[in-house]
Amino acid sequence: MTFRTPSRRxxxxxxxxxATAGLILPHRARAQDAVNFQLSWLHSVQFGGSYIAQDKGxxxxxxxxxxxxxxxxxAPVEPxxxxxxxxxxxxxxxxxxxxxxxxxxxxxxxxxxxxxxxAIASLAENPVNSPADLVGKKIGMALANxxxxxxxCSINDVDISEIxxxxxxxxxxxxxxxxxxxxxxxxxxLPVAMEIQGVENVTMLLADHGYAVHSQTYIAxxxxxxxxxxxxxxxxxxxxxxxxxxxxxxxxxxxxTVEMFPDAGLDLATQELQAExxxxxxxxxxxxxxxxxxxxDETVAANxxxxxxxDKPVSADLWDRSILEEVHG
Amino acid sequence: xxxxxxxxxxxxxxxxxxxxxxxxxxxxxxxxxxxLTAQSFFIAAPSAILAHMVDHAGLLWRAFAxxxxxxxxxxxxxxxxxxxxxxxxxLVPRAExxxxxxxxxxxxxxxxxxxxxxRVLYGPxxxxxxxxxxxxxxxxxxxxxxxxxxxxxxxxxDLVRSYGRGRLVALREVRLPAALPYLVxxxxxxAPAAFLGAMVGEFTGAERGLGVLTVRALRxxxxxxxxxxxxxxxxVSVLAFAAVGWAGRRLDLAPPQVLxxxxxxxxxxxxxxxxxxxxxxxxxxVLWKGAMELFALPRFFAKRPEDxxxxxxxxxxxxxxxAKLLGAMAETLAFTAxxxxxxxxxxAGLAVALTLAPRAAALTMPVAIALRSIPIVATAPLIxxxxxREAAGTIAVVAxxxxxxxxxxxxxxxxxTPRAVLxxxxxxxAGRWRRMLGAQLPAMxxxxxxxxxxxxxxxxxxxxxxxxLATGRGVGALMATVASTSxxxxxxxxxALIGLVAVCVHGLVAALERWVLARTNAExxxx
Numbered sequence: 001m002t003f004r005t006p007s008r009r010x011x012x013x014x015x016x017x018x019a020t021a022g023l024i025l026p027h028r029a030r031a032q033d034a035v036n037f038q039l040s041w042l043h044s045v046q047f048g049g050s051y052i053a054q055d056k057g058x059x060x061x062x063x064x065x066x067x068x069x070x071x072x073x074x075a076p077v078e079p080x081x082x083x084x085x086x087x088x089x090x091x092x093x094x095x096x097x098x099x100x101x102x103x104x105x106x107x108x109x110x111x112x113x114x115x116x117x118x119a120i121a122s123l124a125e126n127p128v129n130s131p132a133d134l135v136g137k138k139i140g141m142a143l144a145n146x147x148x149x150x151x152x153c154s155i156n157d158v159d160i161s162e163i164x165x166x167x168x169x170x171x172x173x174x175x176x177x178x179x180x181x182x183x184x185x186x187x188x189x190l191p192v193a194m195e196i197q198g199v200e201n202v203t204m205l206l207a208d209h210g211y212a213v214h215s216q217t218y219i220a221x222x223x224x225x226x227x228x229x230x231x232x233x234x235x236x237x238x239x240x241x242x243x244x245x246x247x248x249x250x251x252x253x254x255x256x257t258v259e260m261f262p263d264a265g266l267d268l269a270t271q272e273l274q275a276e277x278x279x280x281x282x283x284x285x286x287x288x289x290x291x292x293x294x295x296x297d298e299t300v301a302a303n304x305x306x307x308x309x310x311d312k313p314v315s316a317d318l319w320d321r322s323i324l325e326e327v328h329g
Numbered sequence: 330x331x332x333x334x335x336x337x338x339x340x341x342x343x344x345x346x347x348x349x350x351x352x353x354x355x356x357x358x359x360x361x362x363x364x365l366t367a368q369s370f371f372i373a374a375p376s377a378i379l380a381h382m383v384d385h386a387g388l389l390w391r392a393f394a395x396x397x398x399x400x401x402x403x404x405x406x407x408x409x410x411x412x413x414x415x416x417x418x419x420l421v422p423r424a425e426x427x428x429x430x431x432x433x434x435x436x437x438x439x440x441x442x443x444x445x446x447x448r449v450l451y452g453p454x455x456x457x458x459x460x461x462x463x464x465x466x467x468x469x470x471x472x473x474x475x476x477x478x479x480x481x482x483x484x485x486x487d488l489v490r491s492y493g494r495g496r497l498v499a500l501r502e503v504r505l506p507a508a509l510p511y512l513v514x515x516x517x518x519x520a521p522a523a524f525l526g527a528m529v530g531e532f533t534g535a536e537r538g539l540g541v542l543t544v545r546a547l548r549x550x551x552x553x554x555x556x557x558x559x560x561x562x563x564x565v566s567v568l569a570f571a572a573v574g575w576a577g578r579r580l581d582l583a584p585p586q587v588l589x590x591x592x593x594x595x596x597x598x599x600x601x602x603x604x605x606x607x608x609x610x611x612x613x614x615v616l617w618k619g620a621m622e623l624f625a626l627p628r629f630f631a632k633r634p635e636d637x638x639x640x641x642x643x644x645x646x647x648x649x650x651x652a653k654l655l656g657a658m659a660e661t662l663a664f665t666a667x668x669x670x671x672x673x674x675x676x677a678g679l680a681v682a683l684t685l686a687p688r689a690a691a692l693t694m695p696v697a698i699a700l701r702s703i704p705i706v707a708t709a710p711l712i713x714x715x716x717x718r719e720a721a722g723t724i725a726v727v728a729x730x731x732x733x734x735x736x737x738x739x740x741x742x743x744x745x746t747p748r749a750v751l752x753x754x755x756x757x758x759a760g761r762w763r764r765m766l767g768a769q770l771p772a773m774x775x776x777x778x779x780x781x782x783x784x785x786x787x788x789x790x791x792x793x794x795x796x797x798l799a800t801g802r803g804v805g806a807l808m809a810t811v812a813s814t815s816x817x818x819x820x821x822x823x824x825a826l827i828g829l830v831a832v833c834v835h836g837l838v839a840a841l842e843r844w845v846l847a848r849t850n851a852e853x854x855x856x
Contacts, residue, residue: 036452036453042541042544042545043536067453069453069534070534070535070536071534072531072532072533072534072535072541072544073532073544074440074441074444074445074529074532074533074534075444075445075448075532075533075534076445076630076812076813076815078629078630078815079445079446079448079449079627079629079630080445080448080449082627082629082630083449083626083627083630085449085452095813095814095815098814098815098816099629099814099815101815102629102814102815102816102817102818103628103629104629104815142809143797143801143806143809143810144809144810144812144813144814146810165801166718166801167718167797167798167799167800167801167806169797169798171547171548171550172548172550173370173371173550176369176370176550177369177370177371177714178369179714189548190548190550193548193549193550193551194550196549197370197549197550197551199550261536262388263388263391263392263395263536263537263541264536264537264541264545265385265388265392265541265542265545265546265554266545267549270549312814
């Protein structure tokens with residue numbers, strides 16, 4: 001969104017940015033701004049709040065036409081956001097930190113998952129209930145997540161050389177087949193699949209053992225923050241409203257997800273269980289007090305500390321609360 | 330005349346009554362094994378697959394239609410590109426080194442690099458799927474067609490020349506008819522590859538399609554769903570393969586007359602080889618940088634040649650980067666070489682076996698096509714489970730990925746044995762082994778070497794895939810890791826190194842090929 005006439009710029013004055021212009025301009029009167037919103041994975045109730053925002057018109061009412069772009073195994077979020085084809089992407093603090101260290105101009109403008117969803121899943125007869133239980137076990141995980149395991153071990157004084165890492169991808173089969181004793185995965189993903197298939201399993205959330213990394217974070221470029229603020233505010237406002245509705249009725253969000261994406265091959269029971277399991281990760285005392293997506297200097301400090309252990313040093317500047325402040329303010 | 334049936338190549342022999350019973354017994358055995366091992370989620374029972382297909386008929390049909398349409402478009406564009414490149418090389422022989430080097434390098438680009446770039450270039454929609462399907466097929470059409478365009482006796486060219494006609498007439502009257510059977514081979518190899526390419530293309534962030542459903546089913550531990558998709562992908566590939574073969578037979582492509590060409594004396598300037606290599610390098614670098622600048626791809630994920638140079642040679646930490654990448658590459662090559670040789674031997678060996686015993690083709694070809702048309706992310710878990718995460722598993726993945734193009738190309742090559750030569754063997758009542766060794770194997774050599782060249786990039790890609798999915802070592806694991814941490818400098822360095830290795834190995838194989846063919850099939854070397 002740019003100024004259309006120089007006179008308006010003069011009228012508003014240099015100190016006022018495009019955001020103000022965006023707010024003052026009557027949104028409904030003009031054509032909708034079309035933006036892409038890059039999700040981090042295939043469509044599922046993981047993005048249920050966004051579907052509600054779309055379905056209930058929270059974005060279109062604000063003059064924003066949002067296209068939700070699914071991710072996939074070979075669809076990293078960062079390139080479209082850097083290239084500007086997507087206004088906002090769903091990432092995670094560790095991925096964003098890595099990208100920023102490689103020169104990407106990102107800011108985290110909101111945090112959907114207050115608690116990191118990474119978990120160690122194991123079978124009920126051979127459970128991993130605490131990091132110490134990992135010693136002597138075979139763990140299946142995507143190699144890209146090696147730093148996660150290293151950080152967990154470092155925080156909890158576990159000797160990582162005592163754990164045998166087996167590279168796995170995509171599926172819980174290696175655990176069920178006994179190739180490994182446990183899996184490093186999302187608590188809302190493979191454990192849900194196993195539960196639905198009738199495989200009894202135990203999950204240990206890494207966030208409960210000192211692993212503080214914001215997940216499902218909203219990222220935007222510094223350029224967008226400077227020049228497309230009104231769009232960012234409208235998008236995040238729709239997100240906040242959508243996820244508030246989600247919190248009130250996760251099952252409805254699951255039903256909506258299945259209904260909106262008939263070609264995605266989604267199973268309602270799986271989506272309902274996943275919807276339920278991600279509630280405690282996304283909503284906390286903090287979000288009750290300050291609103292969905294919020295983060296404080298303290299939670300950011302904890303993130304910076306964990307990210308240093310992950311060999312992804314960042315400063316607290318990576319987080320920018322100004323959009324959320326406008327949304328909630 | 331049993332040999333004649335096989336010489337047509339890829340022909341599916343009629344399944345007699347006993348074959349039907351064998352197939353039925355196999356399905357029953359499959360069902361029993363699946364039910365006995367249900368608790369460990371290895372294989373889905375045929376009844377469960379059927380039930381899933383019936384229950385989800387609408388969903389599977391819609392997904393299938395989307396993927397098929399992308400595959401068809403990719404098939405057309407990719408094969409068109411392959412044929413045009415082969416024509417260019419024949420008409421402008423000096424361009425051969427350049428065109429084949431570029432074709433090889435583009436084929437070496439891994440999905441982790443092309444996926445995000447294509448998605449950014451095309452935006453939402455099916456562009457990346459179609460492009461990846463086209464990229465999966467053009468190389469395996471280019472090489473056989475090029476061989477075919479040269480598979481004509483020198484005398485015919487002399488005849489055309491004696492009438493004062495030029496290259497275009499020779500192309501139309503001599504080369505194109507000679508190339509048709511090889512085109513059929515290329516299209517048959519392309520059929521499953523295009524479908525697989527379209528499915529894998531959906532991993533770059535597609536809304537719908539069988540590839541999307543595959544990822545979903547694998548993660549959900551939904552075996553009937555995974556296997557339903559595998560069955561559909563295999564079935565459509567088998568059908569497309571058979572349809573291309575049927576169309577090829579309609580053309581009634583008789584084996585050629587005797588291909589007589591005098592053994593070639595190579596008289597090349599000492600500078601020509603290095604000169605061409607240098608030209609190919611310069612053009613590659615210019616295209617690499619030029620394309621990225623043209624599309625204004627951000628440097629963050631689309632690294633230019635100079636970025637790679639800085640990362641690997643002149644920039645900070647270059648020494649550490651080099652050590653890491655070269656170490657990983659050494660691990661990768663240790664697995665690639667045996668897998669490559671095993672896949673070639675398996676493909677050529679099967680082609681010979683099927684020519685000697687054509688009935689077996691009815692059972693073998695569908696399995697061979699299926700292995701080639703199901704995404705490796707779906708088959709790799711089974712291979713890994715059966716053979717483990719060490720050398721055997723990786724080598725098996727590579728062999729599975731490359732034996733099929735070799736098999737098809739060699740079958741067609743065997744069928745190209747000159748009629749007159751076969752008649753001669755028949756007159757002397759030579760046995761089929763004698764005929765195989767004396768007549769058919771030499772006729773197969775050009776096709777075999779074409780396979781050996783097209784298997785080079787395929788083998789490297791297969792090893793990197795296995796490393797990413799199963800072993801966690803080598804360049805494949807490195808590329809997966811750095812792609813997820815946005816370390817695109819390392820990713821593009823790895824791609825550049827893979828390209829370099831592929832070109833070098835290609836040079837070695839091509840030299841061996843020239844040495845052998847100069848003695849057996851000199852027409853291939855005439856320019």
